[in-house]
Amino acid sequence: MTTSTSARTLIRGGTVVTADQTFRADVYAEDGVIKAVGPDLDAPSDVTVVDAGGCYVMPGGIDPHTHMQLPFMGTVASDDFYTGTAAGLAGGTTMIIDFVIPNPKQNVMEAYRTWRGWAEKAAADYSFHVAITWWDDSVHADMGALVREHGVNSFKHFMAYKNAIMCDDEVLVNSFTRALELGAMPTVHAENGELVFQLQKQLLARGLTGPEAHPLSRPTAVEGEAANRAIQIAKVLGVPLYIVHVSCREALEAIARGRMDGHRVYGEVLAGHLLVDDSVYRHPDFEVAAAHVMSPPFRPKEHQAALWHGLQSGTLHTTATDHCCFCAPQKAAGRHDFTRIPNGTGGVEDRMAVLWHHGVNSGRLTMNEFVKVTSANAAQIFNIYPRKGSIAVGADADLVVWDPAATKTISAKTHHQNVDYNIFEGMEVTGLPRVTLTAGRVAWQDGDLRAVRGAGRYVNRPAFAPGFDAAAKRKEALKPRGVDRG
Ligand code: URP
Ligand code: ZN
Ligand code: ZN
Ligand code: ZN
Numbered sequence: 001m002t003t004s005t006s007a008r009t010l011i012r013g014g015t016v017v018t019a020d021q022t023f024r025a026d027v028y029a030e031d032g033v034i035k036a037v038g039p040d041l042d043a044p045s046d047v048t049v050v051d052a053g054g055c056y057v058m059p060g061g062i063d064p065h066t067h068m069q070l071p072f073m074g075t076v077a078s079d080d081f082y083t084g085t086a087a088g089l090a091g092g093t094t095m096i097i098d099f100v101i102p103n104p105k106q107n108v109m110e111a112y113r114t115w116r117g118w119a120e121k122a123a124a125d126y127s128f129h130v131a132i133t134w135w136d137d138s139v140h141a142d143m144g145a146l147v148r149e150h151g152v153n154s155f156k157h158f159m160a161y162k163n164a165i166m167c168d169d170e171v172l173v174n175s176f177t178r179a180l181e182l183g184a185m186p187t188v189h190a191e192n193g194e195l196v197f198q199l200q201k202q203l204l205a206r207g208l209t210g211p212e213a214h215p216l217s218r219p220t221a222v223e224g225e226a227a228n229r230a231i232q233i234a235k236v237l238g239v240p241l242y243i244v245h246v247s248c249r250e251a252l253e254a255i256a257r258g259r260m261d262g263h264r265v266y267g268e269v270l271a272g273h274l275l276v277d278d279s280v281y282r283h284p285d286f287e288v289a290a291a292h293v294m295s296p297p298f299r300p301k302e303h304q305a306a307l308w309h310g311l312q313s314g315t316l317h318t319t320a321t322d323h324c325c326f327c328a329p330q331k332a333a334g335r336h337d338f339t340r341i342p343n344g345t346g347g348v349e350d351r352m353a354v355l356w357h358h359g360v361n362s363g364r365l366t367m368n369e370f371v372k373v374t375s376a377n378a379a380q381i382f383n384i385y386p387r388k389g390s391i392a393v394g395a396d397a398d399l400v401v402w403d404p405a406a407t408k409t410i411s412a413k414t415h416h417q418n419v420d421y422n423i424f425e426g427m428e429v430t431g432l433p434r435v436t437l438t439a440g441r442v443a444w445q446d447g448d449l450r451a452v453r454g455a456g457r458y459v460n461r462p463a464f465a466p467g468f469d470a471a472a473k474r475k476e477a478l479k480p481r482g483v484d485r486g
Helices: 083-090 108-119 137-150 169-182 193-205 220-237 249-260 271-275 280-283 284-293 302-314 328-334 353-358 367-381 466-477
Strands: 008-012 015-017 022-023 024-028 034-039 050-053 058-061 060-062 095-101 125-131 155-160 185-189 241-243 265-270 318-320 397-408 428-438 441-445
Touching: 008 428, 022 241, 024 220, 058 367, 060 353, 060 367, 083 095, 083 137, 083 441, 095 108, 095 428, 108 137, 137 169, 155 169, 155 280, 169 185, 169 220, 169 284, 185 220, 193 220, 220 249, 241 249, 249 265, 249 353, 265 271, 265 302, 271 280, 271 302, 271 318, 271 353, 280 284, 284 328, 302 367, 318 367, 353 367, 353 397, 353 428
Parallel strands: 008 050, 015 058, 060 095, 095 125, 125 155, 155 185, 185 241, 241 265, 265 318
Antiparallel strands: 008 024, 015 022, 024 034, 058 397, 397 428, 428 441
């Protein structure tokens, strides 16, 4: 394998795996874009040749849910846009969709510009969902500007985090209505924030101050109620809906019911929720238990089985990480009050490997389904397909050369994420990226991370993904009609 950084790259001798096909082919990329896919391609002069013998060549992963350097709960997430995207590249993820989260009453465009500035150091491509945390006419106008002029096609709503960024139903209805008008996807963090708030108070009053109280304050019904409410609101308005980090059977069943009712509702599941259970919160070491505090919390094991079935059945569409890292000294803010532990865990580097190991190696997912749930579906839902999530002439050369025989033991001691803990610590995985290419350039090769600060590009996402045309037709077909009584 040569190691130049030329803008011409030939991936030779691999098996291409896309969302719907598996075939032997070389892939040739020039200036960041795939120019040819086929058997035995000629190598032009001055080309970087990547040997993919014995490997699969797949679209780079898209993590549709990360929070790099997020200011949250009195601190700032420890992975920034450079370290976080670099860690993603080490794990085969070539694009993230992060979140702009304005404070309530903060001008939305101002927040958007702030996040755009922070993200300039990203080493891989990125885009932003924008959170709607409050409502007035300026928010209505800014949503329009973001969609029409800034390539934003999704808006996030936190139904939890009362007295901070939580939306009530009034904001949800206003924002969902506006999103439909604009052809943008509303998304929700589904937890009933009032219930969480009251349960937290009750638990603290009983003297339950440790991390073991965190899941008790956010039982699965809290998530099921909010998921169901958001779905029913979206259904009444006729707007598609995407539910982030579905963690339990109740929320999964709400999505399944919504879909059975003919509604376009999509579900995302985190690698962590598929593989980690709630016993972590009873760990005797505060640091270990606090390191797992994230919302929704890790759940009893039976929910993990349900989530895998959700992925297998197509009720859940994407896999993400909600990568939002805080180190032990940051988590220590909640040593005497679990409600003050900054919520968040990592995983952007590990998602592809743990999904491959526990999904493909176990027979839960085919390789093509793996591509769907790690890149293609996110690209389609957020309307950047086939530029992202595919291997075809004209697509971005964001690629991963996947060695199905490579193994490692995941550990915070060796990971590239800027955090002192790994929720998959000690997990042995088989199937790893041998090479990751971002815009045709090798950024990870055989353990050597060559991420370039600032090389990532902002990805514009056009409005009116195909589901919106369909939604508009359904709305027209089902629109209220009066009775003509002469
Ligand atoms: O605990 C979490 N998930 N922290 C990040 C913010 C969010 O809720 O997604
Ligand atoms: Zn309007
Ligand atoms: Zn969330
Ligand atoms: Zn999140």
